[in-house]
Amino acid sequence: MEEILINYLSKYITITDELLLAIKESGFIKNFSKGTVLLSEGDLSNECYFILKGCVRCYYNKDGDEKTTDFYTEEQVVISSSYGKNKPSEHYLECVEDTVASVGSPELEAEMYHRFPQLESLARILGDVMMSKYQDTLAEYKIASPEERYLNLLKDRPDLMQRVPQHQIASYLGIKPESLSRIRKRLLNKQK
Amino acid sequence: MEEILINYLSKYITITDELLLAIKESGFIKNFSKGTVLLSEGDLSNECYFILKGCVRCYYNKDGDEKTTDFYTEEQVVISSSYGKNKPSEHYLECVEDTVASVGSPELEAEMYHRFPQLESLARILGDVMMSKYQDTLAEYKIASPEERYLNLLKDRPDLMQRVPQHQIASYLGIKPESLSRIRKRLLNKQK
DNA sequence: TTAAAACGTTGACTATAGTTAAGAAATGAA
């Protein structure tokens, strides 16, 4: 399993043997079974995750119903916006499948950055990459209609439709399940 | 003007005299007059900005009309999602006011990180901060209705309403100017 | 295996946003 992580990291930096060893030894890979709640509203977030296998969902509780804002799958990094900050999380993180992930913490990060300064460069670069992604996602979200967002999602992450219930997808698209149902119907009719 | 930047940086790291000098000497502070286009669709982005005074708008051109996705004002960092990447920008950056900004480039960044490694830590931390902000903004956007988004904007950035035309605000909220007009009217009636 | 719960679709109705067009108000340039 470590190799997936190492493969990913080596896209951005050269992995020395020493670093390779440190990663293998640190053994921070954990298994979580479906339904595990990694973070609850109100909790402090002290862990971040790199998903090796599985799927994690981020959602908010708004007046009793769940608003899904993100799905994280293989090779994605899960960092709560409250991670490492001393403020309670406003959202939940939940495994929607059995999940294997490499788990980090501010302490581990600090130690690793100290031992391997190249990792801090990596973290900066990865942070930039993730930030542009959020930036683009936000822009896309503002620009596109619900129907267009659904089509884009189908194109960009076709696997999600098979992996998570449709009402969570609807919520992720910012609409109600009934509306997604109707959008799908509308598209089927257009197709003909 | 530099002091604003230095003040901002010192929130996150200790500024040594040497670094202070380097910042003052590098003289990368520039003035842009209202209407200046900092980046156009199709261009490569080689500059990032820290706004000392003024306002920059990010927008996309979608079938002939402008979709505003961001406003950057004092003490905010403007980084196109294509900055430093070798791919053409999909959006525009335009000064909506006379603007004074500290201008950075990948080359300058690299040089400064080399001379002052603490700056790379800073960049990582700032990247994290900005990322959480985008994350939260995206979540808010998905959770809230246009009306709620408008109310949140009024609360979070009341100055914007005075600084930019309302149709750009509408676009920023993901709605048409006519709809924003109606929302405002609706809210006035509720208030009574 | 079966009963309960969760999920997806549909229909009728409501609320709100988009579209088009017109005109009033504010802004900017000659």
Added chain:
DNA sequence: TTCATTTCTTAACTATAGTCAACGTTTTAA
């Protein structure tokens, strides 16, 4: 100042999403 342009509002109408309720299907757990 004055004219032209941009911006904002309003109205009528259309399209789409939200709400509520019902129902059939699928999944889950006892």
